[in-house]
Amino acid sequence: MAGLAASFGxxxxxxxxxxxxxxAKAIFIIGSNTTEQHPVFGTRIRQAVLRRGVELVVADPRKIDITEFATLHLRLKPGTDIALLNGLMNIILEKGYEDIEFVANxxxxxxxxKANVMQYTPEITAEITGVPVEQLYEAAxxxxxxxxAAVLWAMGITQHVVGVQNVRTCANLQMLLGNIGVKGAGVNPxxxxxxxxxxxxxxxxxxxxPAYQAVINDEVRQKFEKAWxxxxxxxxxxxxTEMMPSILEDKIxxxxxxxxxxxMTDPDTNHIRHCLDHLEFMxxxxxxxxxxxxxxxxLLPGVTFAEKSGTFTNTERRVQLVRQAVSPIGGAREDWxxxxxxxxxxxxNGRRGVDAGAQYAGWDYSSPDQITAEVAALxxxxxxxxxxRLENGDRLHWPVKGSDHPGTPVLHVGQFTRGKGLFAVTQHIPPVELPDKDYPVLLSTGRVLYHWHGGEMSRRAKGLLExxxxxxxxxxxxxxMKLGINGNRKVRVTSRRGSIEAEAWVTDRVPPGMVYANFHFPEVPANELTIAALDPIAKIPEYK
Incomplete structure (x- = not known):
């Protein structure tokens, strides 16, 4: 959110x-295991390659499944995304591929x-990223x-201490090429x-x-004070990620x-346990x-997606209606x-006083559509x-400015939200922890196709577990080979924060010097290993 908001508004x-x-005639995927993490969209990308001949460039340290369909796989070192992108833009400027009119206007x-990007020559970029110079030129x-051309990314870009700067560098690339505000293009987290x-x-x-109206804006705050x-x-x-350490400081x-x-999902699990042990009430x-x-x-029992009605707003800003399919079980209730x-x-019963005459002060909703009406008003x-409109089948991508507005499938047509797009000066900064003699292997974490996040639902699905x-x-x-693993033995993976044991999958999906772990199973809590190093702006941890 923070990176694109700074660049585009x-x-x-x-x-x-x-x-x-x-x-799209070309798609650049960087930091996204699209076919495993967004399998429906991943399928459509594969179809675009096979049916329309779309040029697909994938930048990822791992040989993920989508690379089988790629024109080019840039196997960069983990944590070198900014160097790679700046290096590609250096070549784009060298060859005159930039959209001069878009940049100027x-x-x-x-x-x-430009002065910053000029430092990332192909040779320097290749040294930092491990991507050969000839591949850099081919991608550019x-x-x-x-x-x-569209750029797609996911947590492989954001889950770094330079996550915001990674995003801003992706934005730089698409502005340089004039791929904003047109169909088949854009930046697509x-x-x-x-x-x-x-x-x-x-x-x-x-x-x-709501709607990204700033807390520090007096006019905005007064609007919500009047409404609530x-x-x-x-x-x-x-x-x-700031709340947890604040518990130990008695601020929370x-x-x-x-x-x-x-x-299961926060970095440095042992530290999280210590924080929750210290908490007075949860x-x-x-x-x-x-x-x-x-x-x-x-413990308050909520309901699953199938037991409630309401809306989701998905990755493409599309508001989708969800209808209750089955009745809640036992004492479970809808979250709202x-x-x-x-x-x-x-x-x-408390000491929190409100103006009962305010339009939305009562919390007296009887259905989700009343909440949606409040959202529309504020x-x-x-x-x-x-x-x-949703029940009538309208496909609405925000902003939807009025009851007769069709929505906005493509943002920034003609003008950015902030007026002009802002090129950012971004520099390569290495990950907080790099391999050394005591810990010679780099760890990256993430998900697999068959499970999701902490696994509360997917680990209860018999077919997925099979x-x-x-x-x-x-x-x-x-x-x-160096470690003497034959693929059928357990391995112990240890970081400065903890250890886990699991079966080894010997595969060239990961490059030498790197291992990959998922965090779906409580008996193998991968986040016991991860570090709570945060992006200074978005405060997202460096899981990658």
């Missing part, structure tokens, strides 16, 4: 998945950007001469969960209210966690007992009803979104 996928699949800070030629975009749109970030009848703080709050004494399993709202449930004082009842009880980009029943550590054959 809004942080979201600029084009739709259908548009990219149907109209729609961007600013080009000269400072494809991207420079094939339009429209693929979100890691079905409603990440929607959660952020609704103010699930510590610095904004409450006095609101002008201070920016904390991200989840209680947590209300909804649908999150930090014991409420956990979940669909199943999770590893975090052991630390909860109160639980939260609303807690709020009403706080108002009735969030300008959702102003024209209603249950009625296909992928245990955690596997990917080890390169050269490293396996």
């Amino acid at each position: 809004s942080g979201a996928m600029t084009n739709t998945m259908e548009d990219v699949a149907e109209n 729609r961007t600013e800070n080009f000269e400072d950007f 030629e494809i991207l420079g001469n094939t339009k429209p 693929l979100r890691g969960q079905n409603n990440v975009q929607g959660a952020c749109d609704m103010g699930g970030l510590p610095n904004v209210y 009848g409450a006095t609101l703080s002008p201070k920016i709050g904390l991200t989840v 004494k209680a947590l209300y966690i909804m649908g999150e399993n930090p014991i 409420v956990l709202q979940e669909i199943f007992p999770s590893e975090t449930a052991a630390y909860a004082d109160v 009803t639980i939260t609303a009842e807690i709020a009403r009880r706080v108002l009735e 969030a300008p980009s959702y102003a024209g979104i209603s249950f009625e 296909v992928y029943s245990q955690s596997l550590i990917e080890v390169n054959p050269d490293d396996a």
